[in-house]
Amino acid sequence: MTEKEQNIQYTTISKHLTERRLKPAFDHLEILIKESEQPLFLDEWRNLEQTYSYMLKYTVEGIRDPERQKVYRSLIVSAFNLLDQVYDGSRKKFSSSLEYEKMRMQKDQIDLSAYLSDLEHYEFEDDLNSLLEEVEVERHKRAEGASELQQKIVNLFNHIWLSNKLNAEESDFIAGFYQSNLIAVPYKSFITSALMLSLIRYFDVTKFALLFDAYKNEFPEISQRALVALLVAFYKYDDRIEYYPEIPGRLALLNEDPEFKRNLETVIIQFIQSKETEKIQKKITDEIIPEMIKISPNLKDKINLDSLMDDSLGEDENPEWEKIFKDAPGLMNKMEEFSEMQMEGADVFMSSFSMLKMFPFFNEFSNWFMPFFASNPAISRTLDLKDDVNSRFIKVIDMAPVLCNSDKYSFCFSLNNLPAENREFMAEGMKAEMDQFKELQEDEELTEPGKKAGFISNQFIQDLYRFYKLHPRKGGFEDIFSWRFDFHNKITLGEILKEDDSILRNIAEYYFSKNYYQEAAEVFDYLLRNIEKSGELYQKLGYCHQQLNDFETALEAYKKAELYELNRKWNLNKIALCYRNLKQPQKALEYYREAETLDEENLNIQLNIGHCLLELGEYEEALKSYFKVEYLAPGNKKVWRPIGWCSFLVGKKKQAENYFQKLVDDEPNKHDLMNMGHVQWSIGNRKNALDFYKKSITQTEFTEQEFFELFEEDLSHLITQGIDREDVPIMLDQLRYFVEE
Known part of the structure; x- marks a missing residue:
């Protein structure tokens, strides 16, 4: 099987x-x-x-x-x-998955009866030995003890991860582990990850209970991991949870806490945000890095890189910067966008660190979930922490909220590959940035409580993302980041989210801002049916359906928005757009005419009026609209095309030729060359017509079949303009010979 x-x-x-x-x-x-x-x-x-x-x-x-x-x-x-x-x-x-491979290889289970006291003994000894840090032999002994303790914690992680249902002894042990004052916070949050992985693999009410308890922990490093774990489990087992009343019961109690709702909203949005990671990676790889490569050869000389650490460096902006970026005009905007994404908590470093997961540290499965802490023995085994630069670097990395734990370890282990002067330079730069970030974070915590908790949950979600996307054995695990994360549609959290329309509205707005129109439409629709009716919500619902090419539903929403007199011109244009896409140009024209009364010189409105008239066969009237656009915007090349075509349709062939010639001399597309061929044939220049038809096929993305299909559509207009129907097959066969040449 x-x-x-x-x-x-x-x-x-x-x-x-x-x-x-x-x-x-x-x-x-x-x-x-x-x-x-x-x-x-x-x-x-x-x-x-x-x-x-x-x-x-x-x-x-x-x-x-x-x-x-x-x-x-x-x-x-x-x-x-x-x-x-x-x-x-x-x-x-x-x-053949890693989990079950480890289960088959697993030796005797841990004897938990004295395990907690053993762990506490290591921590107690560590505190005692720290008083004797200056003695080299004690330092060595302390390092050995730290390594032994960590191995015991890793063994505990594996025991919990590979357990199916936790028995009373295991449950009591984990509860005591969390309550112990002698167990370090990073190890407690580490074991929370083991609980999550175990619960994802095998359903167990006891694991849910322990995660609920962990969420109530005073340390956000523990509580936020527990919340992330709970949300993953709620999503996975949503249909099943109702049969275990103790789970929704605990959730209902949590729901009475305003801080829980705030954290819940934050983590849900972070999960949705994680779906942007691949887009961000692509943007960095395809746009930002190529732009930076363009300027990198001259960058050092242009900004005098060697003098950046000069004490005399002032606060003024470098006048050379503008010149530097003129070679890559879009880079500044892209870098600003990159910075904004970083401040929002977007995962901007995935592509940078994806190649740095090959260090031996990551060969141990559990280390993908290990919180970063400077005293981790894995760091001291790899780096010389007696080196002041290394020591300072580790401290700076430790306080960086924009790097997830996994990337912090990658960063540390890559330090050995950097020359000392580069490490010094980077450490100083990062410290300055982190000090500013910390100041900003402290200020934000006063105005936005829960900001620190948000950083911690976001780091953990990014750690999980790296595991599910980069681990060599990832194929044996269900990728949670392939889920929709539509918590609003789920039984377990749906009702809680729907109780607080502000949370639901924020989630909808986030979906909307990131172009997840299907999800945004679902929430906007719910809000309109059950919470409030407003013009803005109807407009946004309409826009979502418009972007999904569901023009009938979009039209319905826009018409309801019309009742609220909110940005009426915009709404009229959207209604007209829907009618055009529904092949009702007469209705579209009515709404564009109404929009015209609000803004008579709007080029887009005039263009769309012309398009509707063209679709209705009112070519002379369409020309008037197009000429009005040309008058209002003489440099607008886009209007040449419809003017040329309408001129041809009403028999103004010389005028049509002039406008198509402008297009041919500029940057003609396949239609421009084909239309010029039509005009040339209609005025008797068959050889020129064949030449333009040939160029239309051979110089553009037109296939021969597409050309002939479109020609068939235009045939009635050609006949109206004097082309003999009997000449058409002869002309087309001649074109086929031309193309073969």
């Missing part, structure tokens, strides 16, 4: 259970048990199936049972539990 077949069966059975179709669920579950060769589960399956058949029989016979619904829900839960066990057993046999 292949992994793909297992996954399909699991998904199918889960769907049947959540939709309360138990008969097909039991049928498929029996197949999965037999095909995965796990006959030990057949007895439990048979008991469940038999219990359900009895319940159905009693129900049909009309026997009253006040406990029936309770039994029914219990059956569904039991079926889910059995499905989890069968699916897990099947994957242990057949899966």
Whole structure:
């Protein structure tokens, strides 16, 4: 049985259970048990199936049972539990994923009875030895102790990650681990990641409970990881959670806390933002870096790079900067956009650090989730921290909120490849920037509480993104970043989000700003139906549907927005646009005429009026509109094309020739060359006509077939302008010979 077949069966059975179709669920579950060769589960399956058949029989016979619904829900839960066990057993046999490979290789489980006291003992010894830091032998002993402690923490991570259902001892241990004052905060947040990975792999109410507890932790490094983990689990198990009332119960309690709602909104938007990462990578690779390469050869000399650290450097702007960027005129705008994205928390460094995950540190699976902290023994084993530059660099990286933990480690391990003077230069520059950032962060925390928490959750989401996109064995894990993250459509969080229209509105606006029009439209539509009706919401809903090419729905929304008198000219233009796309030029013209009364000299309105008249066959009237555009904007080359075509259609062939000649002399497209051919033929210049037709096919992206299809559309106009229909096949055959030459 292949992994793909297992996954399909699991998904199918889960769907049947959540939709309360138990008969097909039991049928498929029996197949999965037999095909995965796990006959030990057949007895439990048979008991469940038999219990359900009895319940159905009693129900049909009309026997009253006040406990029936309770039994029914219990059956569904039991079926889910059995499905989890069968699916897990099947994957242990057949899966090639890293998780199940490690499970098969796993030795004895950790004895937790004294494990916490062992961990605390290391931390206590570390505090004691730090008092003797100046003694070299004690420093060495302390380093050994730190490495041993970290290995024990990694072992604990693996134990939790690879556990299916946590028993009472494990649950109590983890609770005590979080409560211990002797366990460092980074290790607590690290274990929170293990809980998340374990829960994604195997459903367990106890794991949910521990994550709820972790969210209440006083340290945001722990609470924000727990919140991210909870949201991932809520999304994955959304259809299933309703059968475990303790989960929505805990969530309801959290929902009474305004800070939770603020954090919830932040993390949801960060998940949506993560979907922008590939676009940002492409932008950096295709636009920003090529522009920088253009100027890099002369950059050093132009801005006198060697003198940047001069004490006499003033605060004035460098007058050479403008000259530098004239070679790459779009770079300044792109860099400003890059800076804005960085401040918004966008993942702008993914492409920069994607090649720096080859260090031995990342060979250990758990290190992809390790929070960055300067005293991590993995750093001291790689870098000489007695070197003042290295030591300062690590401290600066530690406080950088714009780098995720994974990238911070990559940065550290790449320091050995840099000359000392470069490290010094970078350390100074980064420290200055981080000091400013820290100041700004502290100010923002006063005006925007929760800003620090937002940085932490964003870093963790970026860590997860790197794991799911870059880990060598990523194919064995379901990529959570392929999910839609439409939390507003989910049962678990949907109601909470819909209770607070400000959160829902902010999510919709974020979708809208990032061009996720389908998702934005869903939320705008909900707000309009259930919360408030406003012209702006109707306009934005209409715009979303317009961008999705659903012009009928867009038109409906724009017409409702018309009732609110909000930016009426814009709205009239949008209604007209919809009518044009719905092939109703007469209705479109009515709205463009109305928009014209509000702005008589608007070029776009005049152009669109001309287009509508052209589509209606009113060529003389269309010409008037186009000439008005040319009069208002003499340098507008775009209007030459419709003037030339309308002139041809009304028989003003010389005028048409003049305008098409302007286009031919400028930058003609395939239509300009073809239309010039039409004009030349109509005035008797057949040889010229053939020449332009040939150029239309050979010099542009026109295929021969496309040319002839479009020619057929234009044929009636050619005949109207005096072309003999009998000459057409002869002319076209001559063109075919021309093209072959």
